Amino acid sequence: MKEIKDTLLERRSIRRYEREPIPADQIQFIYEAIRNTPTSYNGQQFSVIDVTDQELKEKLYELTQQKQIKTCSHFLLFCADYNKISTLADLKYIDLPPFTHTMDGIIVGVVDATLAMMSALVAAESCGLGTCCIGYARTAAPEAVSRLLELPQGVFAVCGLAIGIPREKPDLKPKQPVSLIVHQNRYRNDDMGPELLDYDAEIREFNRTRSGATTDNDWASHIIDYYRHAMSYHMLDALRRRGFDANS
Numbered sequence: 001m002k003e004i005k006d007t008l009l010e011r012r013s014i015r016r017y018e019r020e021p022i023p024a025d026q027i028q029f030i031y032e033a034i035r036n037t038p039t040s041y042n043g044q045q046f047s048v049i050d051v052t053d054q055e056l057k058e059k060l061y062e063l064t065q066q067k068q069i070k071t072c073s074h075f076l077l078f079c080a081d082y083n084k085i086s087t088l089a090d091l092k093y094i095d096l097p098p099f100t101h102t103m104d105g106i107i108v109g110v111v112d113a114t115l116a117m118m119s120a121l122v123a124a125e126s127c128g129l130g131t132c133c134i135g136y137a138r139t140a141a142p143e144a145v146s147r148l149l150e151l152p153q154g155v156f157a158v159c160g161l162a163i164g165i166p167r168e169k170p171d172l173k174p175k176q177p178v179s180l181i182v183h184q185n186r187y188r189n190d191d192m193g194p195e196l197l198d199y200d201a202e203i204r205e206f207n208r209t210r211s212g213a214t215t216d217n218d219w220a221s222h223i224i225d226y227y228r229h230a231m232s233y234h235m236l237d238a239l240r241r242r243g244f245d246a247n248s
């Protein structure tokens with residue numbers, strides 16, 4: 001098992017995997033790590049679909065165009081889940097407030113599911129496995145993914161995580177310096193422009209010189225292009241179809 005420092009600081013997204021299953025004890029460890037995730041109020045408003053059926057993985061690939069899903073050993077879909085608490089509330093004749101119709105209710109589910117994904121990611125990485133988060137599992141075809149995996153009302157996909165035995169070791173991507181990410185005591189009020197420009201240039205240099213396919217992308221334009229593309233996602237409509245809404 002890797003040291004925690006290497007697990008966290010040497011992590012990079014892995015998109016190519018050996019066509020081999022993960023050892024059973026490792027996936028059990030990943031499940032236990034998911035289970036012990038801290039959650040808001042200990043509400044545990046999340047569930048995970050572990051997709052190992054190759055036919056289902058191929059279908060998810062067709063819906064998302066993310067190859068990692070069909071080549072990984074386990075594709076875990078992390079979902080916000082209010083179905084379980086509603087089922088129990090019904091059984092115990094407890095009135096459930098319309099928490100799923102508040103922004104905070106939605107945020108609670110998203111945070112719980114995301115932290116669970118990070119537990120799985122760290123556990124998998126500590127075993128030397130490769131991982132890649134797949135946001136397209138939420139955005140590419142929300143209704144079709146929900147139907148395919150038979151998600152009930154009150155459950156929506158937040159993010160996927162592909163896990164497999166690594167078949168590549170891409171260069172570590174440079175990240176923003178600590179000074180831009182961690183603000184001391186209060187939000188920085190000095191000019192962050194020069195440091196942001198330096199980081200933008202560092203990413204462009206990395207993209208020009210990294211091993212494998214190179215590009216001329218800087219950071220800002222490239223990320224903003226993704227956001228421009230994401231303007232066509234209509235998550236609120238998708239959430240409404242899953243039984244969520246936000247009016248407060």
Ligand SMILES: Cc1cc2nc3c(=O)[nH]c(=O)nc-3n(C[C@H](O)[C@H](O)[C@H](O)COP(=O)(O)O)c2cc1C
Pocket residue numbers: 011012013014015066132133134135136137159173
């Ligand atoms: C929430 C989330 C969603 C992501 N979705 C995708 C995705 O759909 N496809 C993909 O190839 N990578 C995806 N990634 C991986 C990011 O592209 C990657 O983490 C980022 O480029 C930084 O690279 P690194 O993980 O190697 O440090 C996602 C990452 C996160 C955290």
